[in-house]
Amino acid sequence: MKKSLLLLLAMLLAVSLLVVACGGDDEEPADTDTGETDVDDTDDTDEADDTDEAAESDVPQGGTVTYGFTQPFAGVFDYAHYEGQDDSLVLGLFHDTLLSTAEDLSTIDHAAEYEVSEDGLTVTLTIQEGILWHDGSELTVDDMIYTWQVIAHPDYEGPRTSNGEMIVGFEDVKNLEDYDPLPVHELEGVTKVNDYTVEVQVNQVSPNTVANLWTNPSPSNHYEGIPVADLMDADEVRRNPVGFGPFKVTNVVPGEMVEMERFDDYWQGAPNLDGVVYRVVDGAMGAELVQQGEVDILEIQPGQAVQLEGNPDVQVLEYERLSYSYIGFKLGHWDGEQVVMDNPKFEDVRVRQAFAYALDRQGMIDSFSDGYGVVINAPEAVISWAYPDESSLIQYDTDDREADIAKANELLDEAGYDQRDADGWRLDPNGEEFTVNFMAMSGSDISEPRAQYIVQNLQDVGVNARLQDGQLFEFNLFYDLVEEDDPDIDLFMGAWGLAADPDPSGLWRQNDFWNFPRWYSDLSEELIVRGLSEEALDFDYRKEVYQEWHQHINEELPLIPLFGPTGVYAVDGNVQNVQPFLSSAVYNPHLWYRTDVE
């Protein structure tokens, strides 16, 4: 008996040794194991960022950085065809753009200069000379012209049509009956001046022409001979994409990892790192993975940032996201063509304002997002140049919570909701029962308590609010019901991502399907049109118009803006110069460097 027990133990031990042997052959973290080539001879690496004049050449060279993302990527590495952030992060690392976005979200020159003519109908782009693609060919306007021809092509199925249709002649090419499978059909409004300059005629004058126009060139030499219909699946896009960014792609493991190495001929100067690895990881362990060094840069949930505070080995970087959360009122429905405002429930603006006063928005941020967020009173990103002057807006959320509640009660009383039933709930002006269904999305662990908190806020002012059907709704179901204006919905909590240009069309016009509160007003319509008019080519005028529009929305309150979320990146303490901006930390990646290279 003893012998066989020993045998069993020996076998178990053997199995575990086998397993250990598989895993234990090298214990060093995966991100530091690249060869220490090209190491600069500077040894004052620690003081590198003390002095401002220390140019890029003075920072340590070499090393690899792992950029994590929490969703598998589609792998469409072409600007004209990609759809999600999963792919745009990779594009940002190996590709670059002609124009870029400034900190106040205005469009600025980058690899090219742009100029809009006096009449606003011609845009001239001048590309800097000598910029090289990774395959060695030079970036010229032919690449840009090629890209527009791809987008205009009848076989093109990507989502960029709206960024090209302002070009004169775009529709003509799009509607060709008899066409070549290659993007060879020229657009009438595009004129090549020389290899580096191109003029584009647009159909109508608009202040956001440059912001909307597609200015991310695709490599026309690299794609030579590929029909438009096959581009999205081509190996030239998925397996060995080519860009003119700081890193070039060396290996793509579909859905899991993209490896990139430095591109020494990058037009803004050779990057400091040897390479970047883009890697898909599980977001639930995000903060821990950064602490362990499995990834160096990763966007994490604000709730995870708390455990990183005070850890000297990890930097926690914050940035304002281009999005906002809101609670919308259902004020009407969509009749298939346009918005019809016919729901009397929240017709009275005083009721809507009272609800806004009743909500404790700062409390929501503090309790459920660990303070990562900014209370907003306008549906716009706080960093945008079009964000209105807060002092001109009605503040629905002051430091004095008692006063806010008193104000809410006062407004509701004024509006005729002053009678109460036996349970103390307010009755509507006709003495009928007044219940409010609040609909919220499920998805994260804070969804449920936050929704309960909002319901409680409303109950505090005597409004009989409750979660619709007593539950939260899964994302798809939520938007299905909101889109079809389900009659049970009174209030719904949603969020919008924003573009850099502040034009509210698309979400606020009478004929916008995505105008979910189903609200419009003559003044709002007029201001939105004026914001895109010829006069709005004058920046100050346009800013003024949006200021006025936001004030109007702030008073009318078809939706209550809640907060602009603050994004959080966890970055390894040894990786420097990472600066999250707009929607990701891929911002000037050629300046990133590691302090722990030898």
Place this chain on the structure above:
Amino acid sequence: MLIYTLRRILIMIPILVMISIVVFTLALAMPGDALSGQIDPANSNPEYIAEMRDRLGLNDPVHVQYARWAGNVLQWDFGRSYNRKMPVTELIGQRLPNTILLSVMSMIITYILAFFMGRYAGRHPYTIGDYGIQGLNYLMLAVPSFVAAIFAIFFFSFQLGWFPATGSIGSGIQPGTMEFWLSKLKHTALPALVLGMLTTASYTQFLRNDIIESSQKDYVRTARAKGTAENAIYNKHILRNSIIPIVTLFGFDIASIIGGSVIIETVFGFPGIGELFISSITNRDSSVVLAITLMLSVATLVGNLIADLVYGLVDPRIRVE
């Protein structure tokens, strides 16, 4: 035997048709579709989405959509993944090798553990060693797999640093080299270990009970009576008989080999079929969901058939007619 096999294969056809109808209807009945997540004023507009819905045929009646889908499947065209922008067959082809590697590794671990533990427990029933093995088995059976996975990551990856916590391959490695395969094995080891250990219990108990039962049979008593050594009795006479039910279980495992594990793959960020399945469901990527479900149905049916056939092969007393 041949006729039996053919009959079984023929019966599969109507079963598959019925499964496909049910799965297809359920997939379409899920609220939302692949385009629901695309409402983003920064990048898209309602006309584009409406046009895409139309082009994808999502507005057609259900039976029309089913007929089109079924017709394509018969020509080995499973459609395109809307989210991953590639043909479904290619997508599954990318994931399948990872999942197979993971499943085979975990099965080997399960079999080795179950074999030795079951053999020991069966030979020494109702001893401390037997109770210890039973306790351990039921403990592992009771632990939810995601808890075990997170513990394993915490302990083996974060504390000891023996295994990487996520992914299926390290960076900077040339495909096809020795280093590549070692990296693959290293990345697969931890999820395989968790997956393998958790399913050991049933196999161990199967083997143990069968050994105990066999040891009381007449032929064992005869062997003892004629003076055969205990070791020979257990290792030759009993073990060969008791291994039969274990071998046939293999057939049922075929579906799980290609199905992978939804939970383990998700926690480990391991790009296999299970992870693809769950993310396709959340993204309403119905062509992928349908293809995987169909694949698993076929695998289960074939696996059951193989199990039945193997049963007849290893045990000559059983004849299938």
